[in-house]
């Protein structure tokens with residue numbers, strides 16, 4: 001979370017510590033730097049980098065950050081590769097053909113991992129993250145609908161996209177930016193994600209697709225992709241409407257293939273048109289890499305693909321950006337080579353073990369009710385039991401900060417806004433030992449929380465959870 005600086009602090013210039021050797025009153029070297037205006041004169045590299053490093057120290061210790069899904073540690077060899085490749089522009093395929101080739105190899109590996117039918121070279125691209133990947137998936141769905149419904153489209157029909165209320169904010173952005181109605185299926189009772197029947201019921205002749213999420217950012221659960229596809233098959237039989245599915249596998253795309261190879265959530269489902277994942281989540285790469293793959297050329301209309309020739313070569317592209325760092329692609333390729341199938345299975349298996357263990361321990365504390373158990377994504381959400389009246393999940397989140405833990409608390413969306421939850425995301429580096437520490441810290445808080453006359457913090461104090 002961003003550290004809060006008061007109104008005064010934000011207006012004050014940045015003061016340079018005299019120890020840095022630059023702030024010498026005798027020589028007249030400056031002791032302050034402007035905060036919001038470009039400085040007039042240069043500063044030495046050592047001072048500039050020290051100032052920035054000092055400020056970055058205020059960020060949360062990533063090991064204790066249970067909120068984010070995004071990778072915070074890579075091996076020194078990967079870091080070195082990333083540093084050495086910092087100058088590579090991915091779009092410049094003529095200058096950096098080896099980087100471009102690694103991107104294609106990653107796409108081929110992912111395609112195979114997700115059982116893309118009979119293709120050595122699947123249709124796909126790397127992106128900045130899942131948000132861009134989802135945008136591209138959504139655009140392809142919309143364009144396909146437009147092609148199939150040219151007359152209705154010309155008559156002003158508005159396309160819609162069906163998703164659960166747990167959908168990540170990028171889908172709301174997609175609908176907003178690309179003028180598509182978001183058909184958001186609310187949660188109901190103990191159903192905290194999209195159900196198959198509800199998905200089919202929400203569709204009509206203007207539905208460009210259904211988004212199925214593997215798994216939900218809100219509680220780590222997998223949406224029932226196979227059942228959703230079945231329900232849409234039945235819908236098509238009844239009505240003739242063909243509704244494709246995009247699987248948002250931002251997290252699960254790099255979990256399920258290793259831990260549940262038999263789960264048919266991917267291109268084995270004929271209705272699945274496209275799949276995205278975040279390389280920087282369980283792909284174990286630093287921020288800046290996502291992937292999207294289409295079933296075949298039909299799923300990605302040719303009129304969306306631009307060809308550019310002014311960098312040399314005739315290069316098809318379907319991305320939102322032009323220039324983009326090549327290093328994240330290289331880092332992903334490094335992980336693929338380095339870990340292989342068995343390596344990923346071992347890493348993800350260990351994470352799931354920690355998540356399930358921790359969930360059990362939390363449940364055993366006696367005042368929390370698990371909504372999920374960490375047995376799908378290595379993520380689980382829990383609420384307080386009904387007899388807890390003196391403290392809220394928001395109090396728990398606040399008090400854990402005293403120990404350095406960042407554990408987000410938030411309320412669920414419609415129709416379960418009444419439900420406040422805490423969520424734990426287990427990432428590589430979160431060990432069983434750390435899990436024990438967390439449970440001990442949580443246990444030590446309970447007597448204090450139980451002595452409160454009433455909850456101190458409410459939903460207005462919710463911490464960010466959206467990754």
Ligand SMILES: *Cc1c(COP(=O)(O)O)cnc(C)c1O
Pocket residue numbers: 069128129130131132134168170213214215216217248249250251278290466467
């Ligand atoms: C994280 C996430 C996103 C957004 O991914 P970024 O890589 O952060 O852009 C989209 N959908 C789901 C389900 C996610 O978990």
